[in-house]
Amino acid sequence: GAGVSQSPSNKVTEKGKDVELRCDPISGHTALYWYRQSLGQGLEFLIYFQGNSAPDKSGLPSDRFSAERTGGSVSTLTIQRTQQEDSAVYLCASSSRSGTFYEQYFGPGTRLTVT
Amino acid sequence: AQSVTQLGSHVSVSEGALVLLRCNYSSSVPPYLFWYVQYPNQGLQLLLKYTTGATLVKGINGFEAEFKKSETSFHLTKPSAHMSDAAEYFCAVIPDTGRRALTFGSGTRLQVQP
Numbered sequence: 001g002a003g004v005s006q007s008p009s010n011k012v013t014e015k016g017k018d019v020e021l022r023c024d025p026i027s028g029h030t031a032l033y034w035y036r037q038s039l040g041q042g043l044e045f046l047i048y049f050q051g052n053s054a055p056d057k058s059g060l061p062s063d064r065f066s067a068e069r070t071g072g073s074v075s076t077l078t079i080q081r082t083q084q085e086d087s088a089v090y091l092c093a094s095s096s097r098s099g100t101f102y103e104q105y106f107g108p109g110t111r112l113t114v115t
Numbered sequence: 116a117q118s119v120t121q122l123g124s125h126v127s128v129s130e131g132a133l134v135l136l137r138c139n140y141s142s143s144v145p146p147y148l149f150w151y152v153q154y155p156n157q158g159l160q161l162l163l164k165y166t167t168g169a170t171l172v173k174g175i176n177g178f179e180a181e182f183k184k185s186e187t188s189f190h191l192t193k194p195s196a197h198m199s200d201a202a203e204y205f206c207a208v209i210p211d212t213g214r215r216a217l218t219f220g221s222g223t224r225l226q227v228q229p
Binding site: 091 | 149222
C-alpha cells in the first residue's frame, strides 16, 4: 500500500515569508508525527497528533511554528516569518494506534531552504 | 531525560567484513529501542526494534541488534557488509513513560569499501 507522502519535496523561500508543509499519513494510521532534521541539531521531534488532537507539542521551537490535522488524516505544518535557522528537512511519520503504535513509518521529507 | 549516544559518527568497513554500530541509551527503565537507516535523499526506514521479550532481535537486510540492559546498549551488527549497506544509521528510543516521540542519536555514517 501507499506509504507516507509529503509535499512539496523541496521548498525555497525568502526570509520572513510563511510556508506550509503537508503530510499524508498511511491510510488508517491514527498517530502522526513531525520531526526536523538539520545539520546542527540532528533529528528532533516537533509535534505528535493522535487523531486531530496534539497531546505532545513539546518540540515546537517557537510560536512561529504551528501544525494542524484534519479528519484524522492530512496534517499541515506551518512556519510563519521564516528564518534562516529554519532551513532543514522536515520529516513526517505515522503509526497505528494498535499494539504496534511504536512503529513509525517515515515519509521522504520536505527540504526547506530559507534564503 | 532520555538520551541516545552513538559512538562514531563515521564507520568504514570493507565489503564482506563485520559491521558493528554502537548505541547506548540512558534510562532508568527499559525503553523501546530502534535502529533506522537513511539512504541519501530519502526518509528513514525501520531496520529493527526491541520492545519486550527476546533480547536479540533480527531485522531487515541481515542486520541484528542485542539489547543489553546491564550495559544500557543496543548495538547493531551485520556479519558481512555489502556495498548497498552504505547509508546513515540512527539509533532511537521511546521511553516507557507514555510518550510516543522518538529520541534519536546523532547518527553513524557507514561507508563500505570495495
